[in-house]
Amino acid sequence: MRLGVLDVGSNTVHLLVVDAHRGGHPTPMTSEKDPLRLAEHLEKDGSLGRRGADALVRVVGQARSAAEKADCDDLLAFATSALRDATNSAAVLARVREETGVALEVLPGDDEARYTFLAVRRWFGWSAGRLTVLDIGGGSLELASGRDEHPSTAVSLPLGAGRLTRDFFEADPPTRAEIAVLREKIDADLAGVADRFLDAGAPDVAVGTSKTFRSLARLTGAVPYSAGPRARRELTHAALRQLVSFVSRMSSEDIAELEGVSPGRSRQLAAGALVAEAAMRALKIDTVQICPWALREGVILRRLDTLDGSAQTDRSAQDSPGTLGRLTPFGARCAG
Numbered sequence: 001m002r003l004g005v006l007d008v009g010s011n012t013v014h015l016l017v018v019d020a021h022r023g024g025h026p027t028p029m030t031s032e033k034d035p036l037r038l039a040e041h042l043e044k045d046g047s048l049g050r051r052g053a054d055a056l057v058r059v060v061g062q063a064r065s066a067a068e069k070a071d072c073d074d075l076l077a078f079a080t081s082a083l084r085d086a087t088n089s090a091a092v093l094a095r096v097r098e099e100t101g102v103a104l105e106v107l108p109g110d111d112e113a114r115y116t117f118l119a120v121r122r123w124f125g126w127s128a129g130r131l132t133v134l135d136i137g138g139g140s141l142e143l144a145s146g147r148d149e150h151p152s153t154a155v156s157l158p159l160g161a162g163r164l165t166r167d168f169f170e171a172d173p174p175t176r177a178e179i180a181v182l183r184e185k186i187d188a189d190l191a192g193v194a195d196r197f198l199d200a201g202a203p204d205v206a207v208g209t210s211k212t213f214r215s216l217a218r219l220t221g222a223v224p225y226s227a228g229p230r231a232r233r234e235l236t237h238a239a240l241r242q243l244v245s246f247v248s249r250m251s252s253e254d255i256a257e258l259e260g261v262s263p264g265r266s267r268q269l270a271a272g273a274l275v276a277e278a279a280m281r282a283l284k285i286d287t288v289q290i291c292p293w294a295l296r297e298g299v300i301l302r303r304l305d306t307l308d309g310s311a312q313t314d315r316s317a318q319d320s321p322g323t324l325g326r327l328t329p330f331g332a333r334c335a336g
Contacts, residue, residue: 001074002029003303004067005296006060008079008104010039010138010162011265013056015063016296017070022304026297032066034059035264038082039139039162046087053092061100076299078107081139081160109156113142115298117151120207122301123293129204132197134279135294136212136272138162141279145197153200155193159186161212161265161272173251174270186275190282197283206280208235208288209295211265212272217290218260219243233290237280244273 001021007014013034020026036059041052048056060077067075083089084106097103107115116135124131133151135142139160144151168174168182208217213235218224220239223231247255248270256266280288 001307002070002072003300004063004070004072004075005299006063006067006075006077006102006104007296007299008036008038008056008060008077008083010080010082010160011035011037011268012138013038013059013063014296015066017067017072018300020300020304022307026300030066030070032063034062037162037264039085040166042082042086046085048083048086048088048092053095056092057096057099060096060102060104064100064102074303075102076303077102078105078299080107080112080295081109081137081158081163084109085139109140109142110154112137112140112295113144113154113156114150115302116142116209116295117144117146117154117298118149118301119293119295119298120209120291121149122297123291124205124207124289130201132203132206132283132285133209133291134207134213134276134283134285134288135209136161136275136279137210138268141275143193143197143279143283145200145203153196155196157189157193159189159275161268161275164271164275165268169271172267173249179248179270179274182271182274183278186278187282190278194282202284206283206285206288207291208276209291209293211262212269213276213288213290215260215262215265215269216240216243216273216276219247219258222290224260229292234287235276235290236287237277237285240273240277240280244270244277247273 002019005016013036015032017030018026018028036055038052041049043049089106093104117133120131120133130147132145137160139162141157141159144154146152164182169178217233217235220235220243222233252267255261255269256263261269
């Protein structure tokens with residue numbers, strides 16, 4: 001079947017269309033991105049401003065049209081940190097549905113970690129043993145660990161690269177004082193959850209997903225994406241520590257000139273590097289493997305499992321598959 005996945009993130013709205021069936025490798029057909037930067041439209045009172053809501057409606061409407069033209073059988077539409085945080089998210093979601101026919105679901109942070117973990121497990125397979133997965137987004141950091149397809153531990157922290165850049169950095173490049181304050185914040189937040197992961201035992205394989213980890217790995221010598229998704233890429237803590245010292249003293253304009261860094265995310269790279277370094281240090285991880293699959297692929301895989309009827313839809317405290325598997329079919333969702 002042909003599936004469309006619409007991911008409304010803090011930085012980008014991304015429509016991924018794949019041909020997929022249970023037991024097979026999802027084959028990407030088209031991919032469209034819009035750098036909406038939704039989180040930058042949040043007002044001081046925490047609400048999503050009118051301009052941001054207008055832009056969201058426009059982009060979601062365009063994505064629906066693109067999914068229809070691609071003959072998608074189903075559209076899985078979800079939003080993450082920015083809309084999760086917005087105080088008026090219910091009203092915004094209602095407007096999006098009324099004006100576009102697309103019912104966005106706000107994905108809880110812990111479920112975001114679970115879907116990403118599922119994708120990583122399927123990519124690396126059972127031979128990888130215990131996995132610990134780290135995913136840095138624009139608004140949050142997701143951590144998950146376990147031996148099965150659903151993690152035994154999954155948490156989400158408000159440590160996204162974009163959020164921290166907006167909240168802690170005024171200067172460009174950031175001052176030493178700003179970096180020191182941010183380091184303290186990151187370490188304090190991680191200290192509250194690190195013991196849960198360490199008590200479960202060291203992972204057999206630690207994995208980093210997301211654009212931030214891919215960029216950091218590239219800057220420390222990993223092969224470019226042009227080498228293909230199956231090329232081995234890794235990021236060591238030692239190399240990351242050196243990179244943090246380097247990029248934290250650079251302006252966003254200079255960082256944008258580095259290979260592997262997109263200009264739109266260059267301002268966030270220093271904060272993202274600080275989060276990655278602190279997370280690896282707190283979890284006592286020396287090296288992470290870079291996985292090309294993450295949240296969107298996890299949503300696709302979970303949907304296929306559910307359609308096949310082989311996956312449970314009841315939620316449990318530690319093994320929740322989330323709610324996306326119960327979304328209505330594409331045609332019903334976009335009717336009207």
